[in-house]
Amino acid sequence: MSKIHVAILCGGRSSEHEISCVSAGGILSAIDRNRYQPILIGITRTSGRWVLMPEGYPLEIVDGVLPSVPEDAPEVNTDIHGFSVGGKSLGVDLVFPILHGPYGEDGTIQGFCEIANIPYVGSGVLASAAAMDKSFAKSIFASHAMKVAEGIVITAEKWESSRATCEALIGVLAYPLFVKPARGGSSRGTSKVHNPSELSDAILEAHRFDRKALVEEGVKGREIEVAVLEVDGSLVISQPGEVIIDEKFEFYNFEAKYLDDATTAAIPAPLPSDVITEIRAEAATAFTALGCSGLARVDFIYSDEGQIIINEINTMPGFTSSSMYPTLMAASGITYSQVIDELMKCALTRRNSVLGN
Ligand SMILES: Nc1ncnc2c1ncn2[C@@H]1O[C@H](COP(=O)(O)OP(=O)(O)O)[C@@H](O)[C@H]1O
Ligand SMILES: [Mg+2]
Numbered sequence: 001m002s003k004i005h006v007a008i009l010c011g012g013r014s015s016e017h018e019i020s021c022v023s024a025g026g027i028l029s030a031i032d033r034n035r036y037q038p039i040l041i042g043i044t045r046t047s048g049r050w051v052l053m054p055e056g057y058p059l060e061i062v063d064g065v066l067p068s069v070p071e072d073a074p075e076v077n078t079d080i081h082g083f084s085v086g087g088k089s090l091g092v093d094l095v096f097p098i099l100h101g102p103y104g105e106d107g108t109i110q111g112f113c114e115i116a117n118i119p120y121v122g123s124g125v126l127a128s129a130a131a132m133d134k135s136f137a138k139s140i141f142a143s144h145a146m147k148v149a150e151g152i153v154i155t156a157e158k159w160e161s162s163r164a165t166c167e168a169l170i171g172v173l174a175y176p177l178f179v180k181p182a183r184g185g186s187s188r189g190t191s192k193v194h195n196p197s198e199l200s201d202a203i204l205e206a207h208r209f210d211r212k213a214l215v216e217e218g219v220k221g222r223e224i225e226v227a228v229l230e231v232d233g234s235l236v237i238s239q240p241g242e243v244i245i246d247e248k249f250e251f252y253n254f255e256a257k258y259l260d261d262a263t264t265a266a267i268p269a270p271l272p273s274d275v276i277t278e279i280r281a282e283a284a285t286a287f288t289a290l291g292c293s294g295l296a297r298v299d300f301i302y303s304d305e306g307q308i309i310i311n312e313i314n315t316m317p318g319f320t321s322s323s324m325y326p327t328l329m330a331a332s333g334i335t336y337s338q339v340i341d342e343l344m345k346c347a348l349t350r351r352n353s354v355l356g357n
Contacts, residue, residue, distance in 0.1 A: 001035075003033075003034075003035060003036060003037040004035060004036050004037065004093045004094055004344070004348075005036075005037045005039060005090070005091050005092050005093045005094070006031070006036050006037065006038050006039065006092075006093070006094045006095070006096055006344065007039045007041050007083060007090065007092040007094070007095045007096065008024050008027055008028065008038050008039070008040050008041065008096045008098060009024075009041050009042075009043065009095060009096065009097045009098065009099055009104075009109065010023070010024035010040065010041075010042055010043070010053075010059075010069065010098050010099065011042040011043045011044060011045060011068065011069035011099070012043045012045075012048075012099040012100070012101070012103055012104045013043065013045065013046070013048045013102070013103045014099070014100060014101030014102050014103060014104060014185070015101060015184075015185070015186060015188045015209070016099075016100035016101045016185055016186050017045045017068055017069070018066035018067060018068055019066075019100060019186070019258070019318060019320075020098055020099050020100050020104070021042075021059050021066070021067040021068060021069065022059060022060070022061060022066065022067060022320045023098045023100075023318060023319035023320050023323070024040065024059055024098050025058075025059025025060055025067065025320075026319060026320040026321045026323075026326075026336070027096065027098060027319065027340055028040065028059070029321075030321065030336050030337045030340055031337070031340055032337060032340075032341060035341075036344065039052070039083075039090055039092065040052070040053040040055075040057065041053065041076050041083065042069030042070070042073065043069060043099070043103075043104075044069050044070075044071055045068060045069065047071070048103070049071070049075060050075065050076040050077075050078055050083075051069065051070065051071075051073035051074060051075055051076060052073055052074045052075075052076050052085050052090075053069065053070065053073055054073065057070070074086070076090070078112065078116075079116075080115050080116050081116065082116050082118060092118055093118070093119070094118065094119050094120065094121070094344060094347055094348060095109075095113050095118050095119070095120040095121070095347075096120070096121045096343070096344065096347075097109045097110070097113075097120055097121065097122065097316065098316065098319055099316060100185055100186075100314075100316055100318070101132075101183075101184070101185045101186075102132070102183060104316065105128060105131075105132055105185075105314070105315055105316040106128055106129055106132035106133075106183065107124075107125040107126065107127075107128035107129035107132070110122070110123070110124055110125045110128050111125050119347045119348050119350060120347055121294055121295075121343045121344060121346070121347045122293060122294040122295060122315055122316055122343070122347075123290075123291070123292045123293045123294060123296070123315040124291070124293055126290075126291060127290045127291045127292045127293065127315060128315050128316075130290050130291075131290055131292070131296070131312075131313045131314070131315045132183050132315075133182050133183050133212075134180070134182050134183070134214055134312055135153045135182045135212070135214055137290065137312065137313060138151070140289050140290055141286060141289060141310050143289075144285055144286075144289040146282060146285060146286065146289075146310045147307055147308060147309045147310065148309060148310055149178075149216040149217050149218075149219050149301075149309055149311070150173055150174075150216065150217045151173070151214055151215055151216030151217065152169050152170065152173070152214075152215055153182060153212060153213070153214055153215075154166050154169075154170070154203060154213050154214075154215055155211055155212050155213070156207045156211040156212075156213075157211070159203055159207070159213075167196075167199075170199065170215050173215065173216070173217045174217050175193065175194060175195060175196075175218075176192055176193060176194050176218040177192075177193040177199070177202075177215055177216060177217060177218055178190065178191070178192055178193070178215075178216045178217075178218050178251075179191050179193055179199070179202035179203055179205070179206050179213055179214070179215050179216075180206055180213065180214050180216075181206045181207075181209040181210030181212070181213060181214075182210055182212040182213060182214050183210050183212065184206075184209050184210055185314075186254055186257060186258070187251075187252060187253045187254045187256075187257060188209055188254060189205055189206045189208060189209035189210070190206070190251075190253065191205055191206070192218065192250050192251055203215070219301045219303050219307075219309050219311075220303060220304050221301045221302050221303035221304050221305075221307075221309070222242055222269070222301065222302045223242065223243040223245070223252055223299065223300075223301055223311075224240045224241070224242055224243075224269050224271070224279060224299070224300045224301070224302050225240065225241050225242075225243060225297055225298070225299050225300070225324050225328065226238055226239075226240045226241075226279060226280060226283035226297070226298045226300070226328070227295070227296075227297050227317075227324070227325045227326075227328035227329050227332075228283055228284065228287045228292070228295065228296050228297070228298060229294075229295050229329060229334065229339060229342060229343075230293060230294050230295070230342075230346050231342050231346070235284055235287060235288075236329075236332065236334065237280045237283055237284055238280075238328035238329055238331065238332045239267060239268035239269075239276070239280075239328065239331055239332060240267075240268060240269045240271065240276055240279050240280065240283075240300075240328075241265045241266065241267040241268065241269055241324060241327070241328050241331075242265065242266040242267075242269035242270065242271075243263065243265060243324070244263065244264045244265065244266055245262075245263050246262030246263065248262070249262075249263075265324060265327060267327065267328060267331045268331070269302075271302065275302065275306075275308070278308055279300060279302070279308055282298070282300070282308055282310060283298040283300075286298045286310055286313050287313070290313060292313070292315055293346070293350060294343050294346050294347065295315075295316075295317070295325070295339075295343060296313050296314060296315050296317070297313070297314045297317035297324060297325045297328075298310065298313050298314075299311045299312050299313070299314070321336045325339075326339055
């Protein structure tokens with residue numbers, strides 16, 4: 001049997017470029033090479049060029065330095081006929097877009113694969129786009145009777161032209177607030193706002209990343225994450241994991257996520273069994289509500305009052321072998337290599353259409 005040629009897409013024009021490269025390195029080290037022939041394609045950070053990365057290109061974190069896509073590798077041409085280098089087709093059978101954030105996790109790459117008629121791992125165009133924009137995802141969750149933090153959208157245009165109206169709308173929310181880019185990730189541009197004097201700076205900071213910001217009531221509680229994997233058309237829902245953040249961080253910010261060993265996970269989360277059952281059911285509801293495919297990590301806050309609040313869903317979560325998603329799946333008995341295999345099988349047998357389920 002000839003091998004399935006899998007294009008692993010990494011890097012990209014997003015603030016999560018380097019994390020994506022580390023995830024791609026993890027996949028390359030665990031993919032079953034008896035069945036799959038990986039082809040590593042990088043998207044450069046600034047120019048967004050697609051390049052063929054050499055076999056063995058270093059994708060690990062070395063002495064705290066994160067990997068990135070080289071600018072000088074041979075260019076890959078992409079068009080509706082697929083991928084080629086120097087006029088020669090790469091013969092890609094399947095795309096594994098291990099890209100996070102805008103131009104990767106947001107439906108754009110997924111749309112390209114649809115047009116080129118190449119199967120791809122993960123959610124379709126609609127689910128990817130809806131999950132990327134937290135304001136859209138929240139209204140879909142709320143319409144499925146899930147609890148979300150109270151909040152409103154403040155665009156840069158509105159903030160500049162009608163400040164008083166914005167402040168009045170925000171005024172009904174209870175402090176502390178969280179201000180974040182609507183289509184962000186890795187906590188970039190996110191601030192905790194303790195009182196009205198800090199509001200303006202926080203909104204300007206969020207607008208540096210996205211002209212659409214979300215202002216939310218802060219939920220005091222524990223951060224709980226659940227991994228969902230589609231296997232043979234059914235959903236495998238992991239045990240919930242709790243993110244344990246060192247007290248020196250005020251919330252799960254960029255430093256706590258990537259630059260510090262002080263963040264650990266408790267798997268399964270030490271919660272009462274009825275709460276665990278409910279959170280897992282809510283994770284399945286969120287996955288289905290958005291019409292996700294393949295995989296997602298669903299993030300909740302279990303509030304000090306005992307409420308299960310959905311915070312967000314990630315359709316292409318961090319995917320290094322030590323990231324939360326593979327760790328949660330491993331705790332459910334599905335190894336990293338098996339997850340990768342199931343995702344590719346799922347992509348090749350996808351039943352749903354371009355718009356999700
Ligand atoms: N409404 C909120 N209440 C409490 N904490 C929040 C809230 N919104 C965001 N946070 C904190 O900020 C972090 C990042 O926000 P999140 O919405 O998950 O965006 P990202 O996509 O960047 O991960 C969360 O993990 C949490 O620590
Ligand atoms: Mg998050």
